[in-house]
Amino acid sequence: xxxxxxxxxxxxxxxxxxxxxxxxxxxxxxxxxxxxxxxxxxxxxxxxxxxxxxxxxxxxxxxxxxxxxxxxxxxxxxxxxxxxxxxxxxxxxxxxxxxxxxxxxxxxxxxxxxxxxxxxxxxxxxxxxxxxxxxxxxxxxxxxxxxxxxxxxxxxxxxxxxxxxxxxxxxxxxxxxxxxxxxxxxxxxxxxxxxxxxxxxxxxxxxxxxxxxxxxxxxxxxxxxx
Numbered sequence: 001x002x003x004x005x006x007x008x009x010x011x012x013x014x015x016x017x018x019x020x021x022x023x024x025x026x027x028x029x030x031x032x033x034x035x036x037x038x039x040x041x042x043x044x045x046x047x048x049x050x051x052x053x054x055x056x057x058x059x060x061x062x063x064x065x066x067x068x069x070x071x072x073x074x075x076x077x078x079x080x081x082x083x084x085x086x087x088x089x090x091x092x093x094x095x096x097x098x099x100x101x102x103x104x105x106x107x108x109x110x111x112x113x114x115x116x117x118x119x120x121x122x123x124x125x126x127x128x129x130x131x132x133x134x135x136x137x138x139x140x141x142x143x144x145x146x147x148x149x150x151x152x153x154x155x156x157x158x159x160x161x162x163x164x165x166x167x168x169x170x171x172x173x174x175x176x177x178x179x180x181x182x183x184x185x186x187x188x189x190x191x192x193x194x195x196x197x198x199x200x201x202x203x204x205x206x207x208x209x210x211x212x213x214x215x216x217x218x219x220x221x222x223x224x225x226x
Contacts, residue, residue, distance in 0.1 A: 025218055028092030028141070030081020035182060036098060036205045043207055048090060052080035052097070066103045067150040070135030073099035075148050078137040085141070094217065097137040100204045102155075102179035104130040111178050118174035122165050125179065129156040132179065132202045136209055138217050147217055151206035153197025155183070160191065178204065 027047035029036060040047055054077050064072070078097025085092050102109040104124060112118035131152055138147040168189075174180040183202045187193055200207040 025094060026092045026141075028081060028085050028090065028095045030077045030084070030095055030097045033176075033204055035203050039200050039203060039205045039207055040096075043211070047096075048085070048092065050081065050084050050088070052077045052084055054080045066101060066108055066131070066133045067135070067152070069108065070099045070101050070133050071137065071148040071150045072135070073097075074135035074137035074150075075139075075146060078139045078146070082139055082141060092141045094214065095139040095141055096210070096214075097139070098134060098205050100132065100134040100178040100201075102130050102132050104128065109179055111176060112174060112180045115169050115172075115174075118180040119165060119169045121180040122160070122168065122174070125157050125181075126160040126165070127158065129154060130179070131155075132197075134201045134204060134206050136206055136213070138214060140217075147213060149209055149213060151198060151201045151209050153195055153199075153201045155193065155195045155202060157181075157186075158192025158194075164191075 027040075027045060029040060029047050029049035030052040031037075031049060032051045037049060074097040076097070077099060078095045081097060082092070082095045085095065102121075102125070109121055109124075109130075112121055132155055133150055133152045135148065135150045139145070168174065173182070173185065181191075183193065183195070183199060195202060198206055198208050201209075
């Protein structure tokens, strides 16, 4: 298993400049997540962004699989982001939406709403292996055509003492993070973490899938290109 996340832009050249600049495609990320923005920027993408105004914590999954759930939320965010973009006089060609959740014993774990919930999540994840699933949605700003996919990775967090968990919760760094943690941040802090899969998927935006499908999404349909 890997123990150090690699830069998605370096492990596999994405030539994102070709996608964006040559074709003049305007990208809009329907998120204000600093991690997703960082992943896109590190891969060389030019993009605009904004909060879609959708709070997924207010929604209930129902009888769907984890992959179906995160893909559906990614689509809802992308669709809401399209409305936000046009309401603010921005006209993107492709809107990107994403949503991430952890799965432990078949139970979906999203973003904690408060410190007590975050503490419970980390205590449950410590010493065990869980799955991280991230949904990705692409919407054509002109036609409304859409693509929904999902990726997954396996993560094992080693044992953590109650003191370590308490210090982490008191830091507030769990806020806004699916599963109450960020991979690179926790590795840098010395947490015992191993993983299999795309580290970008664990951090909230599956860059390998995005690059492959974004290119196809753009080149196979002329109305997507400027």
